[in-house]
Amino acid sequence: MKATVIHEHGGTDKLIYEDIDNPKFSNDEVLVNVKTCAVNHLDIWIRQGLPGKALKFPHILGCDIAGEITSKNRNFPIESRVMIYPGISCGKCSYCKKGRENLCGSFSIIGGFSNVHGGYAEYVKVPLRNIVKIPLPFSFDEAACLSVSYLTSWNMLKSTNVVKGKTLLVYGGGGGVGSATIQLARANGAEVITTVSDERKVVLAKKIGANHVINRTKYDIVTEVMSITGNGVDAVIDHVGTNTWMTSLQCLKFGGRMAVCGATTGEIANIEIRTVYNKQLSIIGAYLGTKAELIDMMKFMQVKKIKPIIDSNFRLCEAAKAHIRMDNNEHFGKILLKI
Ligand SMILES: [Zn+2]
Structure with a gap:
């Protein structure tokens, strides 16, 4: 598959558009064909690196992801329109069991400072419990705006x-x-x-x-x-x-x-x-929110007829341009990568 990968920390020249193997996934994971991935400040920090935060390379950025299910699983038919709740947690601790997964001691973010690859790619694998159905009024582009900011x-x-x-x-x-x-x-x-x-x-x-x-x-x-x-x-x-x-x-x-x-x-x-x-x-x-809060928020947005503000679209191979636009504070609303 095509992906924009980082092999080391640094400037936008470290965002390399290349061919890599499709992700291999387990029974508890699903493969999503990414349609849109929004750019967040987190992506820039991870590209640049932060003191004391280690990352395994190569790494794929991107935590705000919407796309289609492409692998068989017990909850969603193939081609379901889905978005990904970006928080990875243990699923076992008292916070996870209460649905407060963003308080989990092992909480991390897909495509962030974790070893879970993100959405700057044609395909991403994620735990099944991170999949959220996109409510009907939202397009892939709109859904990709919602899970982080x-x-x-x-x-x-x-x-x-x-x-x-x-x-x-x-x-x-x-x-x-x-x-x-x-x-x-x-x-x-x-x-x-x-x-x-x-x-x-x-x-x-x-x-x-x-x-x-x-x-x-x-x-x-x-x-x-x-x-x-x-x-x-x-x-x-x-x-x-x-x-x-x-x-x-x-x-x-x-x-x-x-x-x-x-x-x-x-x-x-x-x-x-x-x-x-x-x-x-x-x-x-505040560190993100919970999956339940994401679903509540989308219900609120539907009732109030709120659509997210989109600034611009870039192709996956243009991730560097998207980062520069955000870094220069030229944007108003979300910057999207169309996969
Ligand atoms: Zn936990």
Whole structure:
């Protein structure tokens, strides 16, 4: 089969489009003919490598996968339209048994820092329990957007209790988590403030539902948030990390909640401990979500008629171009690889 493979960490020149053997699978696994694989920041980190994170080469990236079943199994007919829940867990511990698999001690992500190959390929093998039927309204392209950034966003909105009437700040309205959060939070009745890096994205963020859009290259985020809200927001979704950490704490109102994931600008931050306890803030980590949450989220999206925001399509052999587009922050919505 054709695949885009990495044989070592490094720049986009390490994404090699080549022929490799089809995956061999066991009785508990199924083979999926990949139709679309979305690109996530995780893919870039894995290509580049992170300190202390080992990976077995060759490796195939790609954790947001939709396609067709091509091997016989006990649950899904051949050619079923499916997407893949990207979390790999032990299936045996108390968390796994309770359906909280993202708390499993051995939790890892398909195509991520695991030895499970991902969706930058014509075929991928995954455990049968990771297969989710694509609900009818969603195309392969749309389904491929949902399992990572949308699911993480859904998880963070739940943990910060963003419901009707609450105010929310989410950075990077054009990114995967940013655009997902705007759509999901607005559909839940929240008032959403977002930040973007240029005027084109101000227009696009408003178009997908943001109530207030701050061009962070022109305006100070804390000043703008305080002028909009008076006393800060109920919740912050922070996937940016080092660069926004203090801004997030300052933008929260007393009793506010902040959910963190990603950390695209770095994972080290200083924290004013007194600010946290004086304002009685909560800081909550989010790592993907569970398979049950993915299914719940898709039901919610169907009821609210939400379709994911797609930025652009690339061919599998153009994975480097897709990474460059994401790295340069040129995208608004999800970048897809069409297999
Ligand atoms: Zn487990």
